[in-house]
Amino acid sequence: MPEWMSIRDTKHKIDNLSAEEVTSSYLDTIEKSSINAFTNINKKAIEDAKYYDKNQSDLPLAGVPISIKDNISTKGIPTTCSSRMLENYIPPFNAHVIEKLYEAGAIIIGKTNMDEFAMGGSTETCCGGTTFNPWDTSRVPGGSSGGSAAALAAGESPISLGSDTGGSVRSPASYCGVVAMKPTYGTISRYGLISYSNSLEQIGPMATCVEDIAHIMDVIAGYDNRDSTSIKRDINYSDAIINDSEGMKIGVPTELISDGINPKVEKIVWDAIHKMEDLGAIWKEVSLPTTKYALPAYYILAMSDASSNLARFDGTRYGLRVEGNNWHVMASKTRAQGFGDEVKRRILLGTYALSAGYHDKYYVKALKVRTLVKNDFDRAFNDVDVLMGPTMADIAFKVGEKIEDPLSIYMTDINNVPVNLAGVPSMSIPCGFADKMPVGLQIIGNTFDESSILRCAYTFEQNTNHHRKRPDGVN
Amino acid sequence: MSYSNTDGIMIGLEIHVQLNRLKTKMFCGCSTQYHSSPPNTHVCPVCLGLPGALPVINQKAVESAMKVGLALNCEIVEQTQFHRKNYYYPDLPKGYQVSQFDYPIVSNGKVAIEGEDGELVIRIRRAHMEEDPGKLIHMGSIDKSKGTLIDYNRSGMALLEIVTEPDIRSPKEARRFLDKLRNILEYLDVFDSDLEGAMRVDANISLQGGDRTEIKNISSHKGAERALLYEIMRQKNLLRRGEIVTMETRHFDEARGVTTSMRSKEEEHDYRYFPEPDLVPLRVKDRTEKLLQELPELPDAKKERLISQYSISDMHAKALVSNLKIANFYEEVASEVNPKVAATWIADVLKGELNYRDLTIDACKVEDIVQLVTMIMENKITDRSAVEVIRTLLDSGGNCMEIVEKKGLVKVEDNVVEQAVDDVLGENKNAINDYLNGKEQSLNFLVGQVMKKTRGRADPMIVRDIIANRIK
């Protein structure tokens, strides 16, 4: 039976069996699975595993399988962004994080499904079909890193990398009952991450326990001179794995527990905050007054960036090509057929928002709102160490329920996007169940203060049992 | 001399200069030395626009741009950033060009050129950094192409786009400005004009009473002059017939020497500029002092120094400094022989012979010209022989002494000339009579006969004097 394994568990198993057997059992689980978490399997995974069996090492992830969201470039392994546009694209280079993983001895088992070009919150807008939530396959896994979260929940991969532009690792972690972190902007090199919205997104580690998040961060975080927005800063994340939150100050932003919240989710989140209080933390209500406006500002910026980032997909050098009688027609046809509806909508709106006459009204306005959002966080962190609230206002919704109404999906990101606008780090950890579906607790830290988040999260995890529950059929 | 500009011609230029003396491209580590390489061999994820690739700014490109700005008397901006200029074209691998928008790296400069009626100051509006697109090869003509081939080796090369105010009043002034600019850029060692595509020019031009048109795709200074001459004629004709000159972009057809309208749906743009989110701002004004100290002596300063240091004429100095290598060559020669004579021979003769053969000064050795000038000074060869030596050096190589000896160009002794004159006068009584009867050409004939007898080694002016004295 598939099982949840931490990095520690996995290494133990490799010691007892072999990396080859561990990898092959994951590949087997993936093969038999019906949740559709993967877009492609790394055909060389077994070969890589054999290599580590022959060359036993004490590398931090020696022989440990990892799945990778399909917008992170992997040399020799298709990287499709779950888009028809890139169905046959095989990058000739590795993303920075992939180099780091290989250096740490990890084995890439495959690429995980996602909303096309990371534009969505349900992992339904994929050219290879929807990913299903392992807790209830009639529900979505969240998104856009839904394939990664579902793969973890279904025991198809012990650890994973996602990316988070506006909640894309936290939303699926919350819906699938796993752990994910979006680090401070600039912490992990974006080199090789296929851009959706450059100044908002970060690659984020995903796992089934808090400690693994710290371990992955220790491997993939750090300065990279190929990313001009990369920050020079040495942090040991594992050092923050401390089961003690005595005296930590928690802020609870009233705006994150808003009118639209599912009352069951609200209760679970308050229970979690009270649990932290029992564990010695102190909490108080704080305000992030601009939260309401963060969502439209976020979408304007993300769509504007996207309209430019995705311009390179014109059928000329790689990816899909649909012939036309001249180059411009070819490009227009290629893009019409290569992109799905949501991607097209965002490109069109982004093009509009940047076009002559509307630039200031939308794009510049959104950048100013971003300043206000950032000021909100700066003010809040004057008084508290971390902020806590629900990651998502509700449990995972049904497949197909919102797909016809784009705005209703946009709204689900409301608690997540302020974090990306401000560039601060944030994590989602399991904190309970409503209607048998997982609920995520969001812990937000100040810029570069991942340590406080990890410490809070680890204390909570070690003193509760929510992370020990598994979907049916998973050990 | 005054220039009235009766048509009210106003020309502004936009010059794209490839900073091809850098080792690498603007935003990636690909080598700039692609000019004789197969297509698509100087590319990487960044300049090929592969998804996930990110740009990083070449520091030397920024410093080169600043140096150009300083040489053009510009101000350096306090803070700037790169923007994305969004448009679709197959040579643009990302669907946008990383360029600069509202804060160019340098602005508000000026350059003095020799105008139609004396010195003319051309104001520089701005110069900004951007990346070069790839190169398209149309199979067939651009409008009836069967297909297009793309080479991205050029993609991502650092470009500096220099924009002038519309201070230029004639095609000739435009050309002189371009020559001057090229000269300055070469002195700065940021640019090698001999490489293909090193400098491309767009020209804005308007006449009194008409709108402005923009001419694109001009690839040489001569082309700029021709395109502008054609466009002035075209606009004049329209205005004369009472028609209007509309604002539009026109394409210069180098082969036919005409400009044609480019209006089509593909040419409509809304560039949707926004700050490049993958790059952070630049605050580099504090490097100005350091760069100023690194600036080399520029053409105008060099010209003044040559005049005062070597007492050469303004005209010679100008000719010498208009090419840095020639100026340096001259100074080496001038350190060993009479600088004034050297200037005459290098500026008046050697430079012309090089241009005629499309050669650079690299084809010539300092020691040969030193020897040549020495022989001229010592009256060992005639001016005419000296020219022949230079031509032979450039055409067939060798060294100066060898050529002089092999061709027997050492000037003949005076008594040999005297003897030849005696012989010729003895043999050509009729010609003497003709000359005495006022037929001037007869003298030329007699000189020619003497030259023939001395196999050209006599000085014809001296021969002429001798004959004229004898038969007076």
Add this chain to the structure above:
Amino acid sequence: MITEEDVERISWLARIEIDSSKSKEYAEQLNSILDYFQQLEELDTSDIEPTYHVDDLVNVLRSDDIKPSFTQEEALENCENKKDGYFKVPGIM
């Protein structure tokens, strides 16, 4: 308000062919999202500076040192339409 003509203009700017029978549908969809964006108008941001980058990095530069490039095969390996080492596309006009 985005009109059907706007949809056609934007889709051309974005090089996404849209069947003219669908312009109306697109216009409606886009307008409903734009309506939602309109709420930003409620905020007075006249004295607020825009934030392009959350960090305050400046002058991130690299030295002018050559790094290896792709081989021609690597450069072209994801492209089916090529000729003599070039990418090949239809004519421009």
